[in-house]
Amino acid sequence: MHILSNHFRSQKGSAIIFFTFCMTVVLGMCALVIDFGITVHEKVSISKAVDAAALAGAQELIFDKDNAVAVANSYLEANGVDPLDAEIEIFDSDTKIRVTVNSEVDYYFAKILGFDSGIVNATGVAMCGPVIGVYEGVRPFAIEKQTLEFGVEYILKEGGGGGHNGNYGALALSGNGASTYVNNIIDGYDGRLRVGDYVETEPGNMSGPTQQGVNTLISRCNHTPECTFSDYHSKCPRIITVIMVDNLQVNGRSNVRIEGFARFFLEEVxxxxxxxxxxxxxxxxxxxxxxxxxxxDFGLKGVKLIQ
Structure with a gap:
């Protein structure tokens, strides 16, 4: 009887030890799973912040490269990342910016296994460069390629006597005729255009349609104070994209080659x-x-993530 009792006590003790071991393993696995989830969430958040900072910094490279690092840091901070955890590098002739963040993540449950924290890292690289393809919104005006200076007034469409062989800078982007031309001035061409493509000129002065389209477009600017070329709202309808072409000295309705794109503040007709x-x-x-x-390079730039 004593032998049987001792056997049961031995079995009970073994079960307790086995149960304790299993619970330790299960709790350890739960701790790792929970803290792994926290780490993944932090990785995603930091990656988004790094990408946003890189894009903002790349955009600033176009206007003030010396301020690009400060702008990138401000985006990191706005997205909950300590700029002190970041390393920012501008390279490739000041056309690219790399933002790298190494951030420490505190563990919660994994501490029972002796792991207090881990390191999460993320890198974003963005570049700025000339726009060679525009998806929509180009206005039906063309000027011959030339060196352009900020703030200088240029003629986007000539008047009578100022053109070449019946062409005055108007384009037939999605078909011929006054109605199509006016719509393209007001709303922009809704197709894709790219450097190297050929577009057709719209011969004739198109005086009435030009006045109608341009005046309508200018009237759509309802910002207060009124926008000017040096102080304008980013979405102002008076900011237009036009086509730079190789040559406008052509006869009648002709094809001209796109050399690039430029943006102008529409002054008047x-x-x-x-x-x-x-x-x-x-x-x-x-x-x-x-x-x-x-x-x-005609001054129209874009930015994109490349890593």
């Missing part, structure tokens, strides 16, 4: 009869579009 002249001031700006390398 002047003149009467066949003397409708459209002017705008050149801007250095950023917009969405396809980036690439081109021989001539």
């Amino acid at each position: 002047t003149g009467h009869g066949n003397e409708s002249i459209v002017t705008g001031r050149f801007l250095n700006t950023v917009m969405s579009g396809e980036l690439g390398d081109i021989q001539d």
Whole structure:
């Protein structure tokens, strides 16, 4: 009887030891799973912050490269990342920016296994470069390629007597005729255009349609104070994209090659009869579009993540 009792006590003791061991393993696994989830969540959050900082810094490279690091740091801080955990590098002739963050993540349950914290790292690289493809919104005006200076007023469409062989800078982007031309001035061409493509000129002065379209577009700016080329709202309808072409000295309706794109602040349309002249001031700006390398840079830049 004593032998049987001792056997039961031995079995009970073994079961308690086995149960304790199993609970330790289960709790350890739960701790690892929970803290792993916390680490993954932190990794995703930091990656988003790093990407946003890199894009913001790349955009600033276009205007003030010396301020790009400060802008990137401000985006990190706004997204809950300590700038002291970041390393920011500008490279490749000041056209790219790399933001790297190494952040310590405190563990909660894994501490019972002797793990207090872990390191989460993320890197984002963004670049700025000339826009070689525009997806939408191009206005039906073309000027011959040239060196452009910020704030200088340029003629976007000539008046009577100022064109070449019946062409005054108007384009037929999605079909011929006054109605299509006016709609493209007001709303922009809704197709994709790229450097190297050919577009068709719209011969004739198109004076009435030009005045109608340009005045309608200008009237859509309802910002207070009124926008100017040096102080404007980023979404102002008077900020327009036009096409830079190789040559406008062509006869009648002809195809001209796209050399690039430029943005202007639409100033006004002047003149009467066949003397409708459209002017705008050149801007250095950023917009969405396809980036690439081109021989001539006309000041229109874009940014994108490359890592």
